[in-house]
Amino acid sequence: MANVRQEKKYLIVISGPTAVGKTSLTFKLSKHFECPVISADSRQVYKEMNIGTAKPSAQEISASMMKLVDHISIQDEYNAGIFEKEADAIIRNIFEDNQFCILSGGTGLYIKAVCEGLNTFPDVPKHIIAELTADLNKYGIQTLRDELKEKDPSYHEIVDTNNPHRLIRALSIYRHTGKAFSSFLNGNKKKHEYKIIKIVLERDREELYDIINQRVLDMIDEGLTKEVRALYPHRSLKALQTVGYKELFQHFDGILSLEEAINEIQKNTRRYAKRQLTWLRKYNDGRRFHPENHDEIISFIQNNIEA
RNA sequence: GGGGGUGCGCCGGAGUUGGAGAGCCGGGCUAGACUGUAAAUCUAGUGUGUAAUGCUGAAUAGGUUCGAUUCCUAUCACCCCCA
Numbered sequence: 001m002a003n004v005r006q007e008k009k010y011l012i013v014i015s016g017p018t019a020v021g022k023t024s025l026t027f028k029l030s031k032h033f034e035c036p037v038i039s040a041d042s043r044q045v046y047k048e049m050n051i052g053t054a055k056p057s058a059q060e061i062s063a064s065m066m067k068l069v070d071h072i073s074i075q076d077e078y079n080a081g082i083f084e085k086e087a088d089a090i091i092r093n094i095f096e097d098n099q100f101c102i103l104s105g106g107t108g109l110y111i112k113a114v115c116e117g118l119n120t121f122p123d124v125p126k127h128i129i130a131e132l133t134a135d136l137n138k139y140g141i142q143t144l145r146d147e148l149k150e151k152d153p154s155y156h157e158i159v160d161t162n163n164p165h166r167l168i169r170a171l172s173i174y175r176h177t178g179k180a181f182s183s184f185l186n187g188n189k190k191k192h193e194y195k196i197i198k199i200v201l202e203r204d205r206e207e208l209y210d211i212i213n214q215r216v217l218d219m220i221d222e223g224l225t226k227e228v229r230a231l232y233p234h235r236s237l238k239a240l241q242t243v244g245y246k247e248l249f250q251h252f253d254g255i256l257s258l259e260e261a262i263n264e265i266q267k268n269t270r271r272y273a274k275r276q277l278t279w280l281r282k283y284n285d286g287r288r289f290h291p292e293n294h295d296e297i298i299s300f301i302q303n304n305i306e307a
Numbered sequence: 308g309g310g311g312g313u314g315c316g317c318c319g320g321a322g323u324u325g326g327a328g329a330g331c332c333g334g335g336c337u338a339g340a341c342u343g344u345a346a347a348u349c350u351a352g353u354g355u356g357u358a359a360u361g362c363u364g365a366a367u368a369g370g371u372u373c374g375a376u377u378c379c380u381a382u383c384a385c386c387c388c389c390a
Contacts, residue, residue, distance in 0.1 A: 018346075043346055053346080079343035109345050118342050129344095160340065163349040169342090185342070243346045267335085272346050278339065 021291030040105030
């Protein structure tokens with residue numbers, strides 16, 4: 001038997017809109033290729049969130065050796081940069097003993113971070129973000145635009161200056177380092193030791209929306225309301241600005257009836273799926289499949305493996 | 308059967324009552340942006356289309372008028388009251 005360390009390594013990337021069928025395909029492939037899975041999902045990382053994130057069961061997680069689920073708390077700081085570092089380390093580790101690794105999830109930016117890499121930025125202390133947020137609330141967005149225009153004109157040119165998150169991000173880097181956000185950007189793509197095989201799952205829009213609507217009802221049946229109620233005290237945390245949670249918080253506040261909250265969750269999930277589709281269309285470098293075409297997907301992967 | 312009222316965008320609302328409006332607000336939907344909040348955040352479009360200072364348009368068909376969403380007649384639909 002050949003030394004596994006010298007074999008070519010393959011990262012199988014699976015993405016697609018929410019509820020399209022990523023998880024069941026992922027488990028199938030994990031069994032077939034006998035390899036671990038890394039989740040690329042910005043909400044399934046939190047151990048306190050389960051039903052509302054459509055997280056796989058504990059058995060499924062352990063059977064597929066799924067990583068980067070359930071490993072942090074909603075209280076913890078987390079972002080795409082941290083995800084990239086964690087995922088890179090785990091991938092390296094997995095390829096010590098495996099020829100394959102699966103990266104599967106619906107958070108496009110996280111997948112992009114692993115496949116293409118994010119530029120390296122210094123960590124910004126929390127108080128700087130808080131000050132910028134306070135400035136935004138106190139003086140309005142124009143003040144942030146003006147500051148960015150002065151400190152980082154080239155980024156001001158291209159950034160969406162109506163988007164407070166983008167402005168705060170760029171200015172936080174400037175205020176922390178004294179250097180322009182744009183000076184950290186270089187389009188250099190990551191180089192990998194391994195080969196990436198990308199699969200994008202698609203369904204008819206109408207069918208996807210039907211599945212989403214039903215899945216929300218199933219989540220309610222499984223006890224989503226109880227799960228969310230327990231998290232109510234933490235409702236202002238970033239992690240809980242999440243479809244399925246924010247609407248139920250409004251229900252508990254008496255703003256929405258339960259029925260209205262459910263309708264909102266369904267609607268917001270459909271919109272989320274739509275945004276994912278927009279993202280995936282832009283990065284159209286993956287082969288498209290219907291999620292139930294397991295055999296076709298497996299042979300596609302096998303055909304991409306160098307003999 | 309008789310009387311009264313209301314009809315415009317995908318939906319809801321406001322407003323115009325002889326000098327236009329493919330107009331306002333909200334929603335929905337569609338499309339897009341997005342390198343550390345990404346299930347977040349933000350933008351645009353939404354009668355038609357040869358894409359434009361174009362065409363059609365205020366239930367439908369006529370009429371009056373220089374000019375009609377507005378006034379008149381008929382028809383249709385819905386609502387209310389009376390039988």
